[in-house]
Amino acid sequence: MIVHINHISQSKSKAGKKSQLGELASLVTGSLVDLVEGGQLDPRIAPSLRIHLDWIQYKTNFRDPVIVRRTTDAKGKALSLAEVAIDLRQCQPTELPQQLERAIKSVSPNATGNDGRVYLDDYKPYRECMIWDFNRLFWRHLGEWEAASGRGFEAALPTGQSDANRPDAVHDSVVEFWQLLKELESKNQLPAEIPILEIGVGAGTRAAAWIDGFKAYDEANGTSYYDRIQFILGDYSPDTLARACASLGRHKEHITPAPLDALNPFKALSTYRFKILYVHLTNVYDNLPFDDLVRRDGRLYLVEVRAYMSAAAADQLEADFGVSRGDIGSVMSRLIEGGPHAVFAGDKGVAFWRAFWDYFRLEERLRALDDREESHVPPGLSWSHLEDLLAESPEDVRFHISRGAAESFANTLPLLHPRGYLQVQDIFVEEMDEYRKGFKGPGKLDGSLVTWVNGALLRAVGARAGYDVHFRPFTYRPGSKTTVMYTTQKP
Amino acid sequence: MKLPMLPTTVIGSYSMPEWLERAKNDYLSRRLSRRDLDEMHDAVRKAAIKDQESAGIDIVTDGELQRDNMIDYFTERLPGVQVDLGSKRFYYDFYDTEVRSKLATGSIGLTEEVKFLKRYTDHPTKVSVSGPHTLVKRIRNSFYPTEAEFALDLGRALNFELKEMARAGVTELQIDEPYYSGFPEDLPWAVKAINAAVDGVNVHVTLHICYGNRYGKPSFEGSYKYLFPTILDAKVHALSLEFARRGEEDIQLFKEYKAPFTLGLGVIDVKTQDVESPALVADRIRRALEVVPAERLVVNPDCGCVHLPREVAFAKLAAMVEGAKIVRGELGK
Numbered sequence: 001m002i003v004h005i006n007h008i009s010q011s012k013s014k015a016g017k018k019s020q021l022g023e024l025a026s027l028v029t030g031s032l033v034d035l036v037e038g039g040q041l042d043p044r045i046a047p048s049l050r051i052h053l054d055w056i057q058y059k060t061n062f063r064d065p066v067i068v069r070r071t072t073d074a075k076g077k078a079l080s081l082a083e084v085a086i087d088l089r090q091c092q093p094t095e096l097p098q099q100l101e102r103a104i105k106s107v108s109p110n111a112t113g114n115d116g117r118v119y120l121d122d123y124k125p126y127r128e129c130m131i132w133d134f135n136r137l138f139w140r141h142l143g144e145w146e147a148a149s150g151r152g153f154e155a156a157l158p159t160g161q162s163d164a165n166r167p168d169a170v171h172d173s174v175v176e177f178w179q180l181l182k183e184l185e186s187k188n189q190l191p192a193e194i195p196i197l198e199i200g201v202g203a204g205t206r207a208a209a210w211i212d213g214f215k216a217y218d219e220a221n222g223t224s225y226y227d228r229i230q231f232i233l234g235d236y237s238p239d240t241l242a243r244a245c246a247s248l249g250r251h252k253e254h255i256t257p258a259p260l261d262a263l264n265p266f267k268a269l270s271t272y273r274f275k276i277l278y279v280h281l282t283n284v285y286d287n288l289p290f291d292d293l294v295r296r297d298g299r300l301y302l303v304e305v306r307a308y309m310s311a312a313a314a315d316q317l318e319a320d321f322g323v324s325r326g327d328i329g330s331v332m333s334r335l336i337e338g339g340p341h342a343v344f345a346g347d348k349g350v351a352f353w354r355a356f357w358d359y360f361r362l363e364e365r366l367r368a369l370d371d372r373e374e375s376h377v378p379p380g381l382s383w384s385h386l387e388d389l390l391a392e393s394p395e396d397v398r399f400h401i402s403r404g405a406a407e408s409f410a411n412t413l414p415l416l417h418p419r420g421y422l423q424v425q426d427i428f429v430e431e432m433d434e435y436r437k438g439f440k441g442p443g444k445l446d447g448s449l450v451t452w453v454n455g456a457l458l459r460a461v462g463a464r465a466g467y468d469v470h471f472r473p474f475t476y477r478p479g480s481k482t483t484v485m486y487t488t489q490k491p
Numbered sequence: 492m493k494l495p496m497l498p499t500t501v502i503g504s505y506s507m508p509e510w511l512e513r514a515k516n517d518y519l520s521r522r523l524s525r526r527d528l529d530e531m532h533d534a535v536r537k538a539a540i541k542d543q544e545s546a547g548i549d550i551v552t553d554g555e556l557q558r559d560n561m562i563d564y565f566t567e568r569l570p571g572v573q574v575d576l577g578s579k580r581f582y583y584d585f586y587d588t589e590v591r592s593k594l595a596t597g598s599i600g601l602t603e604e605v606k607f608l609k610r611y612t613d614h615p616t617k618v619s620v621s622g623p624h625t626l627v628k629r630i631r632n633s634f635y636p637t638e639a640e641f642a643l644d645l646g647r648a649l650n651f652e653l654k655e656m657a658r659a660g661v662t663e664l665q666i667d668e669p670y671y672s673g674f675p676e677d678l679p680w681a682v683k684a685i686n687a688a689v690d691g692v693n694v695h696v697t698l699h700i701c702y703g704n705r706y707g708k709p710s711f712e713g714s715y716k717y718l719f720p721t722i723l724d725a726k727v728h729a730l731s732l733e734f735a736r737r738g739e740e741d742i743q744l745f746k747e748y749k750a751p752f753t754l755g756l757g758v759i760d761v762k763t764q765d766v767e768s769p770a771l772v773a774d775r776i777r778r779a780l781e782v783v784p785a786e787r788l789v790v791n792p793d794c795g796c797v798h799l800p801r802e803v804a805f806a807k808l809a810a811m812v813e814g815a816k817i818v819r820g821e822l823g824k
Contacts, residue, residue: 189713273763274709382509418702418709463581466706490706491585 001046003029004396006439007055007088024088024096025053031097035104045082045107050296052085058443058450062131062362064310065090066099068106071301071366079368081296082107116311118325120332123304123365125376126442127289127403130307131449133336134357135287138447139237141339141350145447148350163425163474163482164206164282173423174213177278181225184419194225195276197269197415199234199262199408200284204244207233210280211251226254232269232276234260262288263404264411276415282425285453288404290442291376294366295390295397301366302376303398313359321352332356357447378403381410381461388460393432400429400440402454406461413465413487422467424485428455430471455485466490492615496785496824497776497815498549499808500755502699502731503619503665504795505539505554506804515559515582532557533607540612542805547812550615550663553608555795559583560705561621561667562629568599569648572630583706589631594644599652605659615662619699620649622668623684624677639680646687657694665697665731669794672702673710675717686726697729697755697789702737707762707798715741719748731755733793736762739778746782754783757793758814759807764799766806772814777821785822790815 005025032051035041041049056063069083084103086096102115121130138145146152163169177196184190198207211231218226231254235241241257248255260268262284269276292303309317314325321344323331334342335356340349369376377383378401386401393399412422429440429452440452455471462469467487474482514531517523539554558564559582566572566586571594578587601618608616623645627638635641653664666688671681689696700718703710715732722730730750734742734757745754758775759767772790779788790811796804 189711191712274712384509384513387513414708416708418711464706466708489710 054439060444120307166476197232204247277420279422285405291401305362399435500550504797506801546808570595602659605661617663619665622666624681642684646684649688698727699731701733704794729753735760759792769813773817
C-alpha cells in the first residue's frame, strides 16, 4: 500500500506540536493499520491500494470526505489498482475511522451496495459531465442566483473581489500597451486601426477602466492613438454585451460588441486575423471544460465521473421540496433545460436549484487509456502536445488537461498581430511538478465551477503555434493566487 | 520541358507530416539514427515531387522536408559557423549559432538537392536558399565589425554554392529574405549582399520577400513600399512577393517604379487552411496582369506550404494550377 500526501504547504502549527492535518493523517494511517490487523482489507487488493491524502483547493467541491476510485481497462473491465482519497479539509476526526472502514470494504471485489445513492448519470469524462450543464445554467440565470444568495458574483469570490479591475493593474496594462504603440509608430509600422479584444467582459467594468485610462494616458503624452483604437468586447451572452456596451457609452465610437464562443474566438472574429494587438482575459479559462488524467505505474488513466446524490441528501430534498427519489432525474432535466422556474414558481425554484447544487456529488473511476487514444486531446491540438507535456511530467501524478482553455488559447492566437500579445489573469499551474504538491480542484464557486488551469499545457500549445508563454505573479494584491500569463513571439 | 505562359511554381517547402516532425524530434533525442531519418527524408521528398507533378506544377522543388527550418539547414553547413548541437529539443527551433572568424568559402552541399530533383523529375527544377540578410539576423556575430560586412561575406559564401548548383543543372534558384520586412532600414546593404550572392550565377534567380511564415503566421506587417526604389538595384531576374493574404495593393509599386523584374505573384494564402477556388486565383492573376505583362508573371503561393496539412496543400496547388489555366485560356495561350 502506498500513501500519497498530496498537500505541501507551510504548517501554521507551533513547533513541536502536531498540526490538525497531522492529527488527521495519523488517524488515517492508524485506522488503516487497524483494518489490516483486523483482516478487513482484502489481501488481493491491499498490495496495489493507494491512499491519497488531499487538501482540496476549494472548500466546496464535488467529493465526500472519503471516496474510492477503482480502475478499469479501456473497455471497462475492473483492474486491481484502487485508490482511497481523503479530503483532509472536510474530514471530521470523529467520523473518519468509520468512513475509512466503509471505503475499504467497498474496495473489495465482492463489495455490494452503494449506500442508497441516487445516480444522476453514467460514468463520463469530466468534459462531458453534467456539471457543465449546471455551469451554463448559472451564467444564464446569474441574476436570480445573486438575488437569492444576497451577494453579487464578485462578492462570492474567495477574496470578495475580482482581480480584473484593480486600478493599478489596469494602469500598468495601459502603459505597457501604449509603449508598444509608440515603438511601432517609431518604425512606421503602426496600423491605421488598432484592434484590442477582451474576452469575457462581464459588466464591462474592466474595459471601461482600461479605455478611460488609455484615453487619459494618450492625451497626457500628446499622442492620438485613442482615435485609432477599436475595443472589441467579446462574450457569448448578447445580454451581457448589451449591458457592457451601455456602460461604455462615452466610448461608443471605439467599441465593437462581438458575440463569440470563448472556445473559438477566431470563428467570430476571422476578419481580424493577424490584426489584434492586445487580447485580454480574466477568469475565463478556469471556467472552461477540462479533463483529468492520472499517471500510475507508467500507465495513463482518464478520470471518469458519475453524478450522484447521497441517500441523506435525497431524503432532505424530498422533505424540503417534495421531490421523490424516483423523480429527481426528471426534475433535474427540467431545471437544466428550463431554468429554476421550470421546476418551481418564484423563489422556491431558485432555492431548489441552490439545494440541488449543494447536494450534487461525483464518484470517480480511472479508465486506462489505450495507447495514443485521441479522444481526450482537445480539438485543434494533437497527441504530440500531450507528449510534450508528459515528457516534463512526473511519473506518478494526477493533472488537468485544460482542454477548454487550450482550445480557446489555440483559437485566439491566430488573431494576434505579429507584434500583438495575449494576456490572461487566472489561476495557473505553471509546472507539471506542481500537481504533485497539491490537489487543484475542481471546486464549486457559488453556482458555477472553478478549476486551476494547466499552464504547462498552454506553454506546449503556444510553443507549437510560435509563441513563448510566460507567467508572472499578480503583484497588485498581497496574497493573490492570480497569475498573469502572457505571450511573446518565438524567435 | 518548355514552360507555358504564366508558369506555376512553389516557393519551396511542402507539407510537413506530423510523423516526420516526431521523427526529427526523436533524432534530436537520439532515439532515431541519422540513417533512418535520411531514409524518411528521401521518401517524403519523392512524395513531395510527385504531389507537385500531380497537382500540375510546372517548376518543382523537392519540398525541402529534409530541412528543419530555413536557418539551421544552412548554418550547419556553412564553414566557419559554430553550431551548438545540444541547444534544441524541438526540430523547428533554431540552434544557437555563432561566427567567431572569417567565413571560409567552400561547398555547403546543396548540389545534392539538384541531383535528387533531376533523378526523380523531368520537370524544370528549383532550389531555394536562405539569403545573407536572413542568416545574419539569426547567427550571433562575434567577428565582423558590422552586420553589413557579415552579410557581404555570407553572400560570397552562398555565391560559390549557387554557381555549383547552376552547373549541376538546376533550372531556377531562389533566395529567401523574409527578414527584410522586419528590418527595412537594412535594405541598402542587404541588396549588396544579394548581388554578391548572385554574381556570375548563370540561371534564373528569384528573390522571395515575404512577411514571414514561421509557425504559419506572419512575423512582420507593413507595406512593400519600403522595398522601393532600393530593390531596383538587386541583380536578380524576379521578385516573388506575398499578395494573397495581404491584398494586391502593393502590386502597383511595380508600375510606379517601372520595376524590370518578373513578378512571382503570391496567389495562395498559406496561412489559412481555406482552399482558394480556381476562379479566385484567376481573378488575382487578372488584376496583376493590369500592371505586369504575362511574359513577366509567374504564379506561386505566398510562401512555403510547410505548415499546411498535405491534403490542403495539394488542393491549394491544384486550384492554383487551374486558376492559371483559366487565365491562359483567356490569353489564348
